[in-house]
Amino acid sequence: MKVLVPVKRVIDYNVKVRVKADQSGVDLANVKMSMNPFDEIAVEQAIRLKEAGQAEEIIVVSIGVTKSQETLRNALAMGADRAILVEATDNVENDIEPLAVAKILKAIIDEEQPGLVLVGKQAIDNDMNATGQMLSALMGWPQATFASKVEIEGDKAKVTREVDGGLQVISVNMPCVMTVDLRLNEPRYASLPNIMKAKKKPMETKTPADYGVDVSPRLTIEKVEEPPARKAGVIVGSVEELVEKLKTEAGVL
């Protein structure tokens, strides 16, 4: 079975996000970019399936700017076998929407015929939480979202999902799309020898036009603002004073 893992290049999760003064977006010039953390978990899961003999080949795909090849090299260094870069924009601030990404991924699936797609449950930039669900819809496949445990048994997969109030276990037919949650695994670091080896692994470069997909956005960004700030309150001296203030001043007890 081939496993397809889409990965997104996003602002590093440790970088403090700054909204641009002209309200056009978030400042992405000269900030550290990394693989979306949820996608790293998806890559790790694919590698574990390969190590367990349940997958033969791992193909990673990234859709965005030319520099997304760094993200792909990182996935190859972790253990993926080959990469497809879809150059969809030359401006890092043009976010390719999940619907367009799903359409490109569908075209790649039609060519590559993977038995499983593993993808992060959401990207930490647009926080849409949509690509996996949209892709499974376009494929007519089942979806197993927010996965925290994955067991593949023949032509079915048993997936434990993180839902409001606890966990839900479902069984889905293969092939399917799984979106992965934080606690599925802890991604490995790429070793130096593997980083060197990754430079020789194959990487194809494509464009959305190669797949006949229009990536024009459906949502236009009117403005991006700082969230409203909450002003700091008072420091109380004791538990008694706290309870008193919550009763009389705040009226919440």
Added chain:
Amino acid sequence: MAVLLLAEHDNTSLNDATAKTVTAAQAMGGDIHILCAGSDCGGVAEQAAKLDGVTKVLCAKDDAYGHDMAEPLAALIVGLAGDYDHIVAPATTNGKNIMPRVAALLDAMVISDISAVHGPDTFERPIYAGNAMATVKSSDAKKVITVRGASFDAAGEGGSASVEDVAAAANPGLSEWVEDKVVESDRPELTSAKRIISGGRGMGSKENFEIIEKVADKLGAAVGASRAAVDSGYAPNDYQVGQTGKVVAPELYIAVGISGAIQHLAGMKDSKVIVAINKDEEAPIFQVADYGLVADLFDALPKLEAAL
């Protein structure tokens, strides 16, 4: 034209998130029709019919809808979509699971987790873990939307809409429910609780979390946790409040031993009153707290329990 709103329920009671989503739907314009889909949702449909602003309730009874599986529910919604401009659901894990699938089947871009409605096609939503707010305008003919409950007040219960049965759609038969592992608790559910007390890494151990639970029981509060506490194994995952956990907005939120990482603040900063108890007076949580107490939590929590 009209709004189709997918109700969140457990076949027994309607989740509060539905009433909050009704408030958001009212701002979009047009009639509001609530879709109750479930294995036995007649009672829930009656509850939905009472919500202010709702003009009709559609009730789809079928075993395929009993466990909120995305594939049959998306097929049902897409079958009904012709009559509607807006298709909305609460941004619960169910809404987030189902609605992007609906959107893709309608060739629309889903608009996730909206926090304000500026017009029939213009919405505000948090991005970058709530560190920025984006206003977006949709050019799609049908707007498919999930609504952040914490940003809207619940609609009242003075209505009397009609309830109508609708036929189930063909089940694509791609997936099956196996089991739910829901934590049984007498405490309120996190996302709908009026009071929440959360512990962070400062709690130090799983055993120490029991001190928080005692205070929670005195308060009638739900128990939450920061991601650091969950990752350290002090609290179960479904306690997690934050961008990667649950987004809450109770009347009272007490953060104990929580430093106030951005990812946690994104999940609770819309609470009405925030209390922080932390021994580090420099902790960022104090910058958003209405009342701060600089103290050792192991000293303060028993005193708090006694004072309530």
